[in-house]
Amino acid sequence: VTPGLTALSEAYATALRDYLEHGGEAPLFKAYQIGRSALAAGLGALEVAAVHQEALVKDLLQMLAPEASSETARRAAAFFAEALAPFEANRRGFEEATGVLRGLNQNLERRVEDAVDAYRSARLELDEKRRLESLKDEFVSLVSHELRTPLTAIHGSLGIIITKFGQRLPEEVTRLLEVASRNSHRLRRLIDNILDLEKAESGVLGFDIRTLPLRPMLEQAIDVNQPYAAHFGVQLKLEEVTPGLQVRADGERLMQVLTNLLSNASKFSPAGQTVAVAAQRRGTDVRITVTDRGPGIDEGFRDRVFQRFAQADATAGTPKEGTGLGLSIAKAMVERMQGSIGFDSVPGAGTTFYFDLPAQPAAPAEGATWLGDR
């Protein structure tokens, strides 16, 4: 590449960017002049055309990323057509060049059209997706509200009967009332979970991200969830936690993620077993793990674990306790805290759910200095 061609290429790129950003005639005219003076200075027509085309295509395709506005795309197409025009018009003495140029021109026009089409359909798809998302959010919110009203009447009536007349009712009636009451509680949890999930995913829910010392959070989560685990004859245990570990997270949401993972692990553990919680530093993240000694996750269920309302088959005859939303909520919340979630499972041996959150570099212990390492 001669210095003349490099300079020419840069001059074109500048003229094009100028035009794409500001529009107008002047940069176009400049591009035309640049081409003419290059030809006059003795550069070959084909070389000039090639540089011209290269500069155009490169900048154009950069500008046509999906987020670029259609106005930029339109300007780019107009610039391209006009800037090539002088070369097409300049046929005398350049018959061969003209033929080649026309080919290049058509090729370029096709590429521009394709790029603009791709941009438009990507845009349409995105608009449609947004519309559906907002419809869904509205629907979920409305349904949750509409469900709560009749549930309030059912839940309230049962509560009043049990509180006021419980002592005087036959045992069989009391038992059935307790079944109804327990299930109205379950329905309430389900509605709350749907709302939580919808809020976590739609981003309405404000996340208060702070630096949190991890160990006390894990201890608290174990304390809070121990009674639930005991219901299944399961013991929750805190294992190895790297000392001084701190995470960037919303405390309340982190507690909800831990609760959902611990209650899931408790439900799938055989009685007498232990669920272990641990945390280690992993590069710039902290990995928190919840390990059970349950039956493991079937190969066929693995890609649906985090889907809403997905529940692994419970043993026939055991009523499902959960709502099928706990793990979806955990995933949505971890992701809103810039983290990721996953699991490792060995059929017959157990499952480890883990999630990674951004770590806060630990403050050096008092008195420690770098000099001490020498």
Added chain:
Amino acid sequence: MARRPLIRVLLVEDDPDIQLVASLALADIGGLTVEVCGSGRAALSAASSFEPDLILLDVMMPDMDGIAVLQELRARPDTGLTPVVFMTARAQSHEIARYKALGSLGVITKPFEPATLADALRGMWERHAG
């Protein structure tokens, strides 16, 4: 100001089933004196005639919602200081914050626990009076 117990509660709720459940919870279980209104407009006249210690006000009602009722109550000399507790099925934290900012004593979320509804109101009442 001498602290006196909560006695008279005006319940404003448009759903007849929830009217029944909530009034049983407040009166039969909770031992309060309760008057029930089915609309915001009825609540405005009852607030003057019944002279409640506290108003338990549903947020979502057709015609005149709980927020409009609260604003109207505050604008009247005889009800301007009557404490109001909202009752709502939409219990997102930013909404609860908003109801408190409007000058309500607190928020009861639906579904409520009938056995403890009156106690929840008494707790808010005592924090308010004390």
